[in-house]
Amino acid sequence: MPSLSLRILLTIICLLLPCPAADYHVDANQGDDSRTGLTPAEAWKSLEKINSTTFLPGDRILFKSGARWTGSLRPKGSGTPGADGKPITISRYGDGPLPRIDANGNAREALLLENIHAWQISDLHLTNRGKSTAPWRCGVGSVP
Numbered sequence: 001m002p003s004l005s006l007r008i009l010l011t012i013i014c015l016l017l018p019c020p021a022a023d024y025h026v027d028a029n030q031g032d033d034s035r036t037g038l039t040p041a042e043a044w045k046s047l048e049k050i051n052s053t054t055f056l057p058g059d060r061i062l063f064k065s066g067a068r069w070t071g072s073l074r075p076k077g078s079g080t081p082g083a084d085g086k087p088i089t090i091s092r093y094g095d096g097p098l099p100r101i102d103a104n105g106n107a108r109e110a111l112l113l114e115n116i117h118a119w120q121i122s123d124l125h126l127t128n129r130g131k132s133t134a135p136w137r138c139g140v141g142s143v144p
Contacts (some may be wrong), residue, residue, distance in 0.1 A: 012075055021059075022059050022060075022093070023061050023062055023087065024040070024044065024062065025039060025043040025064070026043055026046075026062065026067075026069075027063075027064050027067050028045060029064070030064075031044050031046075031050040031064075037045070040064075040093065041085070046069070047071045051073065051075070052074060053076065053121070054076040055077035057079045057080045058079065059077070059088050059090065060089040061091075062091055062093040063093070063101075064093060065094035066096035067093050068102065069100070070102050071103065071106075071107070072101075072111070072112060073090075073101050074111075074112045074114065075088070075090070076116065078100050078117045078118055078119075079117070079118030079119060081117060086118075087119055088120070089119070089120045089121075090122070091120075091123045096124040098123055099123070099125065100126075102127045102129075104128070105128060105129060109128060110127060111124075
């Protein structure tokens with residue numbers, strides 16, 4: 001993974017020049033976080049890898065259909081809003097059941113959108129059931 005200073009430099013260049021967005025693939029079964037994530041054959045494995053990556057406008061995070069993750073998804077980065085903007089997208093790739101993210105009652109939410117904007121999220125199965133009912137749990141949480 002590029003160093004923080006390299007990532008900042010690339011972000012500045014992308015703001016000044018048109019940069020192609022990237023598709024990041026995530027596969028809980030066959031993935032490996034040491035890979036690039038840029039193709040299904042190079043898919044990442046964990047939510048932790050996604051949570052530690054700052055995404056850029058136009059990027060897409062694509063979860064493998066039929067795969068399942070345990071934990072909380074907390075993406076970073078913001079897209080650009082508006083009709084001509086470039087949102088960051090979370091969706092799926094492949095055929096089969098929706099990708100499932102299950103917080104198992106161990107986090108407040110299965111997906112947290114905190115201090116980010118211009119995201120489009122679709123085709124995920126989010127759940128946060130625990131051993132007992134708790135009023136503070138939810139599937140999706142947001143903080144402005």
